[in-house]
Amino acid sequence: MENVRNLINITDLTLDEIDHLIEVADDIVANPTDYQDICRHKKLATLFFEPSTRTRLSFEAAMLELGGSVLGFSEAKSSSAAKGESVSDTVRTVGCYADIIAMRHPKEGAPIVAAQKTVVPIINGGDGGHFHPTQTLTDLLTIKRRKGRLNNLVVGLCGDLQFGRTVHSLIEAMLRYENVEFVLISPNELRVPEYIKEKMNEVGVKWTETTSLEEALPKLDILYMTRVQRERFFNQEDYIRLKDSYILDLAKLKLAKEDLSIMHPLPRVNEISVEVDDDPRADYFFQALCGKHVRMALILFLLGIK
């Protein structure tokens, strides 16, 4: 059992392993026919105890494109979990049917429990507010492809930085690269939690906090947008006062660098105005493509194929 690799948290992967995944992801684009049958007769199970159509489709598309097949369920309601079956029992059973499992669960630590119960590799597709490592891999591949590097970057993170797990993971992942500076753009109510600041201070990276997107924009290489949710605010006035200042539109974009890369984990609501979609700096749909490629590379890696 010890030799089985899982992906629960992005820090389960070394920098070399992340580099390897990025290389394979690029090779998949360069030589697609080499990969189209590479997972023939292999099965991926997608166990989504909580619905997330986007993430699930990305995993399934990845496996299908590798020539493998997929099985699973898309919400607890339609599965045995609705009848009260535990994660352990579900995974033990599915481990007999599939070669690899991608799972999402509303409770934190569920994939760790799963990994203890099967010899099949487990990929964490999100466990509550805890980890979502394949999103982070997606983000890293997108940055690498757009910027050609993962070091020497000024990364702006904007929106709900308190509860946004994708933001926390991305910071944690990028802390490991040289000379990355973080600009944290959020309303005072939704700042990055203390433990993330402690981590940044431990590593000694440069980071600044601001409430103004306009102020931050000119120096950014990457702008990672997230949604500011109404229910996070204590009163409506604050929400109404603040919500527009964290919406990216073409007027604000005039302040940005020509080669800015705009990212968003999706789904978006209105925090990026649709008029931005046709701007060459808009990378959030490209990100979705990167997500499929990096999941293909990850499946191959965990299956020990490449």
Add this chain to the structure above:
Amino acid sequence: MNVDGVKNGIVLDHIKAGESMNIYQLLQLDKLDCCVAIIQNVKSEKYGKKDIIKIDTELEVDLDALGYIDNHITVNVVENGELARKLHLELPETLTSVIQCKNPRCITSVEQEIVHKFKLVNKEKKTYRCVYCDAEYK
């Protein structure tokens, strides 16, 4: 060490004064059918005041649990009425089934059969985190 009254068993010494009842409960000593003596407020040169628990039966004590509660406790193993060996406790690296995760978002909060497990992340501050959800135990 005075091991009077114990033939084959253990004597827990240097318990912080006032803590003996907690340890009695934690080790579930009430479930034993042997003689258990709790001695409180004993004058100690080293620690001022201390408690002592004497248990007259061969008992497998969860040393990790005991070390977590108070790693200054000394465990004296008595055989045939004589002190056989002394065990010194350490703050354990992992704690299994000793404390319970209180994070309502943790998988352990919904699936009862999962063994609660914590890992030591800071020795000085005695901080433990749940291995499943990473929540700090407070």
